[in-house]
Amino acid sequence: MRIYLYDNHYNREMRLMNTQERNTLKMRRWTVLLTIMVVAGYLLTPAAFAEEKAATMEVIGTARLMFEPNMAVLSFAVETNARSAGDAVAANAVKTRKLIETVKGVAGTKDSVKTSHYDLSPVYSKTNRFRPEGYRVSNRVIVETRALDKVGRLIDAAVGADVSRIGSLRFQNDQYEFNRKAASKAAVQNALVSARELAEAAGLTLRRIVTISFTGQGAIPRPYMAEAAVSRAQTPIEAGRIPVEARVTVVFEVE
Secondary structure (H helix, E strand, O other), X not given: OHHHHHHHHHHHHHHHOOHHHHHXXXXXXXXXXXXXXXXXXXXXXXXXXXXXXXXXEEEEEEEEEEXXXXXXXXXXXXXXXXXXXXXXXXXXXXXXXXXXXXXXXXXXXXXXXXXXXXXXXXXXXXXXXXXXXXXXXXXXXXXXXXXXXXXXXXXXXXXXXXXXXXXXXXXXXXXXXXXXXXXXXXXXXXXXXXXXXXXXXXXXXXXXXEEEEEOOOEEOOOOOOEEOOOOOOXXXXXXXOEEEEEEEEEEEEEO
16 A cells, blocks of 8 residues: 555656656666665676686796707808908918818718808908008808718818818707707606606696797707817817707696
């Protein structure tokens, strides 16, 4: 009965209002209702139903694999000095030609002999730095050979050809990509073993791998350097093996 009276009272008030006032009152009622719905939705969804953030464990895995080299790269430098630039260039050409012909006679048919750097520069005296007293020419010759047993003979041949300097000797393996992948796989396996051991010690269970970050280091060159000197016997060179290293960071989800 109260509802009926209330309805009659409400209808009587509504009849007394003009159209604009009735619309304003309805908008206020809808605004209050929408506000209540938004607040209720905000309070119920994130705090009550949000899933707890998963626990993770980060492990670093490393690997170091050794591979036999199948290539050697030697660097020889021919340097000449003369009063004029033309004389320095001419003298260098004679010595460089002798070096190339000599090492080609020792290297194999599939080996490579090439010039990697050529430089002509003035030489100044200590007393006058504005007028050159001569010129220096430097010609660097690179020899790439797969005949590793001939490396010592190549060095001796270059010394016999009056090479000015032996810049470097590097042993390489041309299967770099294959070796890198092998080292990366071994690093991941190392990370998995470490993660299982750590999880067992901490009383945790590994669920899945979240991320893997690779920071491979690649091959480490083995340098050999020597000044040119008279050699009466074959220079002993031991290639050894080439290390290839890899490093990965693996993040595991645990519980």
